[in-house]
Amino acid sequence: MQSQTSTQEMIKELKEVKNIFSNCEKLEPKDFSYELEQQARLDLAMSLQMSLDLDWIINKFMEHIHSYFLFDGFAYTNSESNTQIKIARQKGHSCSYNLSLETLGLGKLELFRGRKFTESELMLLENLLGILVYPLRNAIKFNQAILLAHSDALTGVKNRSTFDDSLVREINLAQRYGQDFTMLVIDIDFFKKINDTYGHKVGDDALRVIAKTIQNSIRTTDMLFRYGGEEFVVLLGNTDCEKSFCIADRILESVREINMQVKGQVLDLSVSIGMACLNIQDNSESLFNRADAAMYSAKNDGRDQISVA
Secondary structure, eight states: OHHHHHHHHHHHHHHHHHHHHHHHHHHHHHHHHHHHHHHHHHHHHHHHTTOOOHHHHHHHHHHHHHTTSOOSEEEEEETTTTEEEEEEOOOSEEEEEEEEETTEEEEEEEEEESSOOOHHHHHHHHHHHHHHHHHHHHHHHHHHHHHHHTBOTTTOSBOHHHHHHHHHHHHHHHHHHTOOEEEEEEEETTHHHHHHHHOHHHHHHHHHHHHHHHHHHSOTTSEEEEEETTEEEEEEETOOHHHHHHHHHHHHHHHHTOOOEETTEEOOOOEEEEEEEOOTTOOHHHHHHHHHHHHHHHHHTTSSSEEEO
8 A cells, every 4th residue: 555655656746747847848948939039029129220211111120020920912101201112912811000109100001911810910910010110200200301301391392402413413314324304494474463463372372283283294203393483493304305395285284274263263374384405515504594595485475385495
């Protein structure tokens, strides 16, 4: 009896020892992976804070997510900063997050893949998004500051200082690669009369709506600047004179069709356009002077028309 009792106690002790070692084997990797995970998150947070490049931050973050679970593609969009990043396939099941921090919208992030995302994957992603929001906010604010520095405060288009740098660069590129290049100088007709008759607020509204109309009339690769006062400049890269004239004519017609009402009356808006195509002797100054002189010629000939230098 005693021997049987001792054997049972010994078996019990062996089971307890086995359980202890089993628990140690289970806990040790868990503790080890937890420490690695915390370090990985810290490294990611520090890495994301080292850049203000929005594309780089998003792609770096998605690389980190991909190390946890697979997905076929992702998309990030931010209408305020005019940012759109789309990588790989945008089909199948998806999960999406509208990111924000306090009152600032940070854009929308979407992930795609053939099979559904599991609850654990979604929980993990939501936790990791907390690491993304602050670097994302910093990058967006930085980009907004850069944009404001290069944009006209009233109309939102590129400003005069940006024009000077852009013109030299675009002419150099066109001459280096033997490409066509055209400049349009655009002036609002009778703008002083608008200000004198209706006030400067209406004049500002007219500037904004005409700037938007010009922007909508040109291609995404073309560049629009507010040169000063009621004068705008459009740079048409890799565009010959014939195509440039068609674009100028489209601007002319679009401005005529603006339906801007003041005190129940439609404001009669039009522009005069001077056009100059780059030739081999041109530099930035001579090209602008020729386009500007052509614009004044259009005004002297009756306004609301195009004059080619």
